[in-house]
Amino acid sequence: MEHAAHGPATWPADAQFGRSSAGKIAMWIFLVSDGLSFAGLLLAYGILRGESQVWRHPGEPELGIAFTAGLTFLLICSSVTMVFAFEAAERNQRGRAAALLLATALGGALFLLGQYSEYFGILHPGLTKEGLVFGQSAYASTFYVVTGFHGMHVLSGTIYILITLGRYLKGTATAAQIELLGLFWHFVDLVWILVFTIVYLIPAGP
Amino acid sequence: MSSETHATPASHARQYLIIFAVLAALTALEVGVAYVTGHRRAVMATLFALALVKAACVALFFMHLKWEARLLRIIVVIPLALPVVYALVLITESIWRRIG
Numbered sequence: 001m002e003h004a005a006h007g008p009a010t011w012p013a014d015a016q017f018g019r020s021s022a023g024k025i026a027m028w029i030f031l032v033s034d035g036l037s038f039a040g041l042l043l044a045y046g047i048l049r050g051e052s053q054v055w056r057h058p059g060e061p062e063l064g065i066a067f068t069a070g071l072t073f074l075l076i077c078s079s080v081t082m083v084f085a086f087e088a089a090e091r092n093q094r095g096r097a098a099a100l101l102l103a104t105a106l107g108g109a110l111f112l113l114g115q116y117s118e119y120f121g122i123l124h125p126g127l128t129k130e131g132l133v134f135g136q137s138a139y140a141s142t143f144y145v146v147t148g149f150h151g152m153h154v155l156s157g158t159i160y161i162l163i164t165l166g167r168y169l170k171g172t173a174t175a176a177q178i179e180l181l182g183l184f185w186h187f188v189d190l191v192w193i194l195v196f197t198i199v200y201l202i203p204a205g206p
Numbered sequence: 207m208s209s210e211t212h213a214t215p216a217s218h219a220r221q222y223l224i225i226f227a228v229l230a231a232l233t234a235l236e237v238g239v240a241y242v243t244g245h246r247r248a249v250m251a252t253l254f255a256l257a258l259v260k261a262a263c264v265a266l267f268f269m270h271l272k273w274e275a276r277l278l279r280i281i282v283v284i285p286l287a288l289p290v291v292y293a294l295v296l297i298t299e300s301i302w303r304r305i306g
Contacts, residue, residue, distance in 0.1 A: 014275075016275065016277045017275045017277055017278055018274065018275035018278070020274060020275060020278055025278065028278065028281065028282055029281075031282075032281070032282055032285050032286060035285075035286050036285065036286075036289065039286070039289035040289075042289075043289060043292060043293060043296070046293060046296070047296060050296075050297075050300055051300075065237060065240055065241075066237070069233060069234075069236075069237045072233055073230060073233060076226065076229045076230060076233065077226075079264065079268050080222060080223075080226045080268075082268075083218075083222050083268050084219070084222065087217060087218070087219065090215060179270075182268070182269075183269055186264050186265075186268040186269045187269070189264055189268070190261050190264045190265060190269075193257055193260045193261050193264065194257055194261060196236075196257075197236065197253050197254065197256070197257035198257075200240075201236055201237070201239075201240040201253050202240075202250055202253060203240065203246055203249055203250070
């Protein structure tokens with residue numbers, strides 16, 4: 001793989017994979033396997049919920065749709081800043097790319113703050129204080145496992161962004177590496193779209 | 207779309223902004239649908255459809271699958287479609303058991 005000084009990376013065309021680099025193919029393989037982990041969790045969630053006589057027990061709080069919709073919008077915004085960071089890096093607009101990466105990391109940090117507030121409360125009592133306690137019901141346990149697993153991805157993605165940003169500012173990370181970072185970040189956004197629908201929006205039945 | 211070309215690729219800024227608007231609008235629509243009372247099955251089907259459209263938008267445009275080689279798209283899409291098939295089998299089995 002060749003890199004022009006701070007310019008777009010080059011990669012020879014392949015008959016099957018076009019100009020996808022080995023790094024990009026490896027990232028996609030990782031994302032597919034990670035996606036299957038989420039699929040396993042969401043299928044287990046669906047089975048438990050579908051087979052339960054009572055999903056939300058008396059005393060357990062409802063999940064806040066409006067607040068979480070705000071977090072969803074925040075992640076979508078961070079995906080947009082990420083694609084524009086990649087475009088800027090491709091054009092060697094280094095300051096703009098760095099600022100957009102920082103904005104994306106800020107979006108991730110705010111999402112985590114929102115999730116912390118949802119769990120433990122900042123300006124209001126969190127779910128744990130309102131009676132949604134891990135281990136007390138399938139409703140509570142699956143909620144914390146699924147959203148917590150996703151939250152770990154947001155945390156690791158935010159750290160990944162900050163590390164890549166530091167390397168980019170030092171000149172050791174390229175646009176191609178920002179594209180790989182973007183794939184991970186958009187995956188986190190994509191998974192949240194499904195988690196938001198399945199865990200928060202699907203109404204209690206029947 | 208790839209960073210790995212010799213020339214600077216064409217900007218997709220306009221498409222990204224359109225996708226952003228679509229995702230924001232669909233999220234608002236989802237929240238509205240979630241508050242619809244009654245018609246539970248129709249609400250669920252609509253919510254799943256909206257989520258799949260949003261996920262496809264992210265994968266195709268933000269993750270650049272639309273511009274990737276066909277083989278890469280196949281490698282990504284087929285394994286991730288299998289859990290959807292598995293979910294449909296489980297739902298069918300559950301409905302069958304309840305009817306029986």
